[in-house]
Amino acid sequence: MKKVRIGAVVAEFNYDITHMMLELAKEHARFLDAEITRVIAVPGVFDMPLAVKKLLLEDEIDAVITLGAVIEGATDHDQIVVQHASRKIADLALDYDKPVALGISGPGMTRLEAHQRVDYAKRAVEAAVKMYRRLKEDI
Template identity: 50%
Template sequence: MAKVRIGIVVSEFNNEITFDMLNEAKKHIASEHNNAKILYTCKVPGVFDMPLMVEELLKKKNIDAVVTLGAVIKGETSHDKVITNSTVNLIGELSLKHRKPVSLGITGPDMTFEQAEARITPVTQHAINAAILMTRRLKKIRHEKTKETRTPY
């Protein structure tokens, strides 16, 4: 079976967390998923900037899935909720539009730095696993032979 070809979009904002997420993603694929490879790693200034880069990756024929990695930390306002909600909605729409998985490896909203830091490994691994699993399942259902029932006229 062909390797799942992944593009990663990682936010540079809160890079103390997000760059650790990127390293965890690379490590997890190398150790647990010999059936996948990262073709592109794209950095964007912040989580809000992800959808445009996600769309560019989804347009590529050699990309099967995109993994997003980011950390949205709670500040003094509700800005973290606005950023997270709008980004997640757009990412979901792009996945449907292009019919390719986009997995969510974004921590937040309402999260402290310490909480986001504690979630680096589980959130990143889940995002990688989800992208690979969804790609495999979509390929299977798209190529599955169905038995047609014909009604005689």
């Protein structure tokens, strides 16, 4: 079976958390006989859709994962960021016929909860690989 080539879009905001997420994602990709071949760092989760689109346009990318941690603040800003970014990310998967997996934790979580949820990165890799392979089976 062909090794799945994954592009990753990683938020720099809360980098202490997202860096751990990226390392876990790389490790889990190897376990699943996949590889993260390209990483694009963006300022924050809200900035992800454009980078996701860029990766989806590349023939050498089979699937994309998004890695970010949106921590609750004093306002509802975290809710807005995640809702808009996740919706656009899902739309891009449909527009480009390639899997895009959501590895974004939040909203409404504390920094401690964000650290406890770094495994969302592994879930994103797993979802991207499964979707890619299952979609290829049907072709």
